[in-house]
Amino acid sequence: MQSYLGTIVAALAAAAIALFAVEVAHRVIRRVGRRSLLLTELTDHAHRSIQVAATVVAVQFAVRFSTGYAVGDQWRQVLLHLLVLGVIASVAWLVASLLVVAEDTALARFRVDVPDNRHARRVRTQVVMLRRLTIAVIVVLAVGVMLMTFPAVRGIGAGVLTSAGVVGVVAALAAQSLLGNVFAGLQLAFSDAVRLDDVVVVEGEWGRIEELTLSYVVVQIWDDRRLILPTSYFTSKPFQNWTRTEAAVLGTAEFDVDWAIPVQAMREELRRLAEGTELWDGRVCVLQVTDATGGTVKVRALVSAADAGSLWDLRCLVREHLVAWIRDHRPTAMPRMRTEIGDVESNLPWQWVRPRRPVRRRTDADVPDDARVFGGSDDGDARSEAFVGPDEPADARR
The missing domain is CATH 2.30.30.60 (SH3 type barrels.)
Known part of the structure; x- marks a missing residue:
């Protein structure tokens, strides 16, 4: 009985000393390391694991060296084995906690709340x-x-x-x-x-x-x-x-309109809309006719935004604004089906078309930037090189 009591007293004393030492070290490190992220993370996330590991190790040493060990003391053998298992588990917990502290400290250097x-x-x-x-x-x-x-x-x-x-x-x-x-x-x-x-x-x-x-x-x-x-x-x-x-992306808004649509006026309206909203990032604002079959003209507005969410709202805004603009200012450009019934020989007065004066075609230098996706601006030139490739050398063309 005296041996039992001595072992219990030694174990309790060792646990108390371990807990006291860990608590003192914890308070000292917390006060000294207020400006150190590593020490702050260590005191916040590894305190419990250090307490448990230190207590179990101290109790194990106290039980092992408190009194003499006899071969017949089965209770002491079972207790030491349990303490060894506790030491292994607590040390594993401590190592995992230290790894988490190190990883959190490393992650704190990389902020994700920036653009x-x-x-x-x-x-x-x-x-x-x-x-x-x-x-x-x-x-x-x-x-x-x-x-x-x-x-x-x-x-x-x-x-x-x-x-x-x-x-x-x-x-x-x-x-x-x-x-x-x-x-x-x-x-x-x-x-x-x-x-x-x-x-x-x-x-x-x-x-x-x-x-x-x-x-x-x-x-x-x-x-x-x-x-x-x-x-x-x-x-x-x-x-x-x-x-x-990168987060910046491009998006399109397509419209099926009549052949009477004034493309340049629609292009200028798109530019005014883009410049008047904070959703546009100022990189790309292009309007092009991408198809002209089936009795309608397909017009595509290409715009850019800083992120996917802004691009979604910008595309919806472009559709709403240009639809209202066509309805209010260019109603003749709304999509419609034409049906003509007349003389095969084109003798009716309305079938005669007065010839128009020749219109000077714009050169490549006169084409505005809003009409070109691959060229016309620094961003367009970079996109052209990325998708077309560098020019062939002079020797290869000969």
Whole structure:
């Protein structure tokens, strides 16, 4: 009984000393590290794990060295084994907490609440994926080490290693889909194909990457629905990423109008509209006739915006304004079907067309910038080189 009481007193004293030392260190670090992000994160996120690890280690040493150890003391052997398991679990928790602190400190250097946050979102995606992977590895290793402390488990180790080949093949076949998603998640994180907060179009839905894990990806659709896809989807099927290089994008608004439409007047109206709204980023504002078949003329307005949300509102604004402009100022340009009934020989007076004076055609230098997508401005020239390619050398044309 005296041995029991001595062990209990020693364990309680060791736990109290460990808790007191950790608390003092915690307060000192908190006061000293007010301006240090690393020390602040350490005191906020690793305090509990350090308390538990220090207490368990102190109790284990107190029980082991408080009194002499006899072979017949089965209770002491069981208690020490439990304490060893506690030490392994608490140390694993401590290592995981320290890794989380280090990752949070690294992530704090990359802000995502700024306009140009592509690099920050890529780093955040990679760090989040590595955090989940490292925590999973730490848990697996801790469980493995805890199991190896049991003699029965060590005894069957040879048999397990002998059948490891067969078990590995069966496990690989059973977890083929899961492992495929895991490797796909790592590939997405480090290939920079998709990142957190990227604006994408998948399965005909437009949204942003809200969550990216090792097994699935959550896409927040523009109407607040959630589309959940396996990570292997993004490595096996095509999808649109609107913010892979930058957030600025182009968008179109198309109109079917009559041949009587004054294209230049409509182009000038589009320019006035774009310059009068904050949704336009000032890069591209072009109006072109892209088709003229079937009795109507297809006019396409191409505008640019700083991000996908602004572009959506800008496209809707362009449609509403130009539709109202055609209705109020150019009603003859509204789409209509023509039917003519007359003499085959064109002898009726209304079938005669008075010849017009020849109109001077504009040269390429006279064409306004609003009528050219590939040229006419610095942005258009850059787009022309990107899609057409550099000019051929003189020797190649000969």
